[in-house]
Amino acid sequence: MRILAAMSGGVDSAVAAARAVEAGHDVVGVHLALSRAGGTLRTGSRGCCTIEDALDARRAADLLGIPFYVWDFSERFREDVIADFVSEYQAGRTPNPCMRCNEKIKFAALLDRAIELGFDAVCTGHYATLIPTDAGLELHRAADNAKDQSYVLGVLTADQLAHTYFPLGTTPSKAVVRAEAEARGLSVAQKPDSHDICFIPDGDTRGWLAEKVGTATGEVVDRSGAVVGSHEGAHAFTVGQRRGLKLGVPAADGKPRFVLEVRPVSNTVVVGPKEALATREISGGRFSWAGAAPEEAEFSCDVQIRAHSEPEPARAFVSADEVRVVPDRPLDGVAPGQTAVLYVGTRVLGQFTIDRTVSAVPVDA
Template identity: 70%
Template sequence: MRVLAAMSGGVDSAVAAARAVDAGHEVVGVHLALSRMPGTLRTGSRGCCTIEDAMDARRVSNLLGIPFYVWDLSERFKEDVVDDFIAEYAAGRTPNPCMRCNEKIKFAALLDKAIALGFDAVATGHYATLVDGPNGRELHRASAWAKDQSYVLGVLTDQQLARCYFPLGDTPSKALIRAEAEDRGLQVAKKPDSHDICFIPDGDTRGWLSEHLQREPGEILDEAGEVIGTHDGALGYTVGQRRGLQLGRPALDGQPRYVLSIRPVSNQVVVGPKEQLGIGRIAGGRFSWAGEPGMNLSETFNCDVQIRAHADPVPARASLQPILPEERTELHRADATHEVVVDIDLDRAEPLLGVAPGQTAVLYVGTRVLGQFTIDRAVAAQSAAVSEVGA
């Protein structure tokens, strides 16, 4: 099998490429140049796809004896990931750029080019497992749940899964990968993992956004709609935030307030008590399925839902439903007609906290990734007075 190994310059992708070679495949290494500043340097665990990363990937390829190339996808990355990130914040949503990168770059642009060049599969260092099920290829969690990365792969389609190759999926720990890399003589064996958003390596998302979006002053409201303060730009706030609100008056009960929602059209930030952050229902569009679901999605089914890469899955019930006019919010995309609706099983789990429109929710049935959607609305889990967050 001809395999294109996507090599980030880190230890995971290096070992994945090495295992592909050991398996007898014809392997070619490729590093994706995503930064529009090719001289960008890496600082410890911050940033990725830097010039040092490209050099590390080349050294590994030389040691493995495989051809190595650098593909410049920086323009596509800017359009599909960076510009989307800015647009989502401008629309009042909190996006996940890693999901968009996997969807648009690593498993769309890269895979399309690999197929055009005659490769059979693309190998990456993701911790996830592929299983040939009764309805085609399925994406499952890795054996090491602590390192499982199936969440960020939830955007993959059945056509993409058919061309994916994840050699690390059955490895029970990252420590074993590092030990294997050291045994193989790979210099990246002790290289730290990347953290934060790769195109914001200093981690200051608010400062970065201020350079790309105009900040407009607006009102801060309580949950009853009363103006209790002002802000210098709604884009600087996130759902669940408590610090830095600078409100003009305290709550009547003296308890701290939290950001409950951001209203992009009116440029308002809504705050309230912590109890209002507990979410019992989420819904949204921009959905996709990781392989043939094998069920009628319009009928309610049991599943687990995960809303962050390192969050615990939560038992829930889900279905695909038409968007009702009275439930459409300003955060729904104008052309969306259906949404995935997920009700948290509050008999077995606590409400979700800190849910923000724009986040990605990934659905699991057992260990299998069923699919994903972008959250457009969330409903507070309160039996007496259910209020909608983000409306």
Template identity: 80%
Template structure:
């Protein structure tokens, strides 16, 4: 097959490309340029998609003896990921930009261009497994290495996309083996640190980054009963579950810490309350997709995962043509609208939805 290897400049994508070559595929490497701003060399493990990463990807491709190109997707990334991130925060939601990047860039724009150019599949260094389903069709499953499993952020993929996707690392037991393999292959990225944080906010200061783009506007911080307990300089700077940085002027009656329970962008209000009020008994969303064949029943049992590294929770899901509603067996902690809920059946990813609404397990006091 003609395979396009998406090479981020890290060890995982380099080894994935090498394995595709070993499998006898006609492999071409490509690095995605996602920003037109002049980059700087990265120190440590913050961010990704820098000039340093592009150079590392090229060196890896040279070592493997495969053609290498850089594709400019900066405009698509700006429109589909960065602007979406700003809009979601401005609307009081907490987005996951990695999910949007996988959905809109890596497995939509890149895959579409690859197919147009005659490639059969896109290969990446993600830790996940694509396999044939027992009843036909393709399925997305968790990786062998639970610590590195990335099936959550791949939950946005559809069966049509899975048909043209390769994850050569999915059945590798540990990341240490991947690094050892890279060392043995003479790849200079063998010991390169993993990237962390949001790639377009490499210093990790999300609040400051948003303030520069959205501006500041003084608003009220209120408790669940509506009493004003503090003020803020912009509701977009807060997210559900946040404790630090609230600067409340009125202490809680019980003296315990308070957490952000809700962000109301229309009134520029932040609602705070006790930790137990973060317990969520139900989540629902209208923007959903299925990673393979859709569930045959409108109501079914599953596991729900609400963060990339959260534990899956047993749940019951109800699906209509317009909405997915999930009731977990045990209350979820600190769920914010805008987060992604991924549904599993064992190791299999069933699908995902963006959380629009939540229902607290703790009633608002009268």
């Protein structure tokens, strides 16, 4: 196959490209320039897609003896990921930019260009596996549960899965990948993993958002509507947050309070007891299936709402315009804007963006 290897500059994508070469594929390496701030350098292990990463990717490609290019996707990234991130927060939702990047950049813009240029598939260093069946390819969890990245790939469609290649999916651990990189002479063998949001490398999401959308004083209220404090911008808060709340009125029971809801139109933040974070139902209208769609409108599954959270047994209800999920036990601290990924065993069935949540604790409780 003709393979376009997406090389981030990290150890995973370098080893994935090496395995593609070793398997006999015709491989070309490409690094995506997602920022036009050309002088940007990595700080510690935060961020990715910096000039340092591009140089690391080039060195790996040279060692593997494959052609290497840098493609400027900064405009698409700004529009489809960064602008979406800002608008979601302004709407009171909690977005996952890694999901949007996979959906809009790596497996849409990049894959589309790869196919136009005659490539058969895009290779990445994601930890996930593809299993062929009579109905087509299925996306499954990786062999290493600790490194499994199937959650952030839940946005991929059947057509996209047909043109993807994940060489690391069956690898038993990240330690094996690092040892292999060392043996191959790859300089990134011990390079730290990237963390946090790549376009906010210092990790200060609140400060970054304040620069983008400004500040505006608003009220913090409890579930009854009583004012208990103030804030400088509802966009700086997300459901489940405890730190950063400036509450002038203590709770009657003396217990700490958490963000339960963000209302951007009125610039209001609603707080309450931790128990009120329990969610008995979630639903959303923006959904997709990673392969064949479910045959039944109602079925049992597992639902996962964060990249590193545990999957929870649930019942899913699918209509023409919505997916609704009722977990067997309440989920904790779910926010609109998060992505819910549905699994059947190790298989990724599909995903939806959460638009609505229903608390397991009545307002008057």
